[in-house]
Amino acid sequence: MVGRVGADGGVGPLSALLEPERLAGPVLDAARGLLGAVLEVDSPQGTVAVTLSEVEAYGGPVDPASHAFRGRTPRNAVMFGPAGHLYVYFVYGMHWCCNVVCGPDGQASAVLLRGGRVVDGIELARSRRSTARTDVDLARGPARLATALGLAAPANGAYLLDPASPIRLGVGSPVADSAVRRGPRVGVAAAGELPWRLWVADDPTVSAYRAGTRRRRT
């Protein structure tokens, strides 16, 4: 059941958007609740925090684009665990991407964190993202967001819902339903028609859309 996302008045109290039981529910509802949330990461060099402006839902056995679609492997094991943990994976031989694990324990789903605005530790974020031309580019795109926050393999599996955790989620600035937009996921070929990408309208930290590439013919 997926209905309530983006429907006017349908999301319930804003304070409940990031409750653990919400993350454990339908993945699109969890994704909706993550918009406007703050992800804050401590490191020896300092703390960087990002307000999330763009996310994508990936849901278990019904979603052919999900890393968990073909069952559990060493890489996607965290997705099969309880909600509220970080799933970090390596792509294209050089980039890291971060997800928040959602859904009930044993039913793998996750929300990819695709974009956000750096709201704390901006100097540290700039030093990690030296090629960024402007501050809105610091965490605009999933691999950029991971880099700005200093997240890579060691962060895989981290628990996010404890305020004392070095990697933690906070409620941040909840986004009104009227500002939520939906569309197809970026760069996804399988199930490309599913509008499981959610973003904040008119936010410059939302990444550019790119259609999924179909397999080229031989």
Add this chain to the structure above:
DNA sequence: CCATTGATCGTCT
């Protein structure tokens, strides 16, 4: 602004 392309390697078939 837009389109194209090389980089680079873990993961799964």
Add this chain to the structure above:
DNA sequence: GACGATCAATGGT
């Protein structure tokens, strides 16, 4: 052995 939930550089309009 092929491909990917990407990025940055390049070159054109």
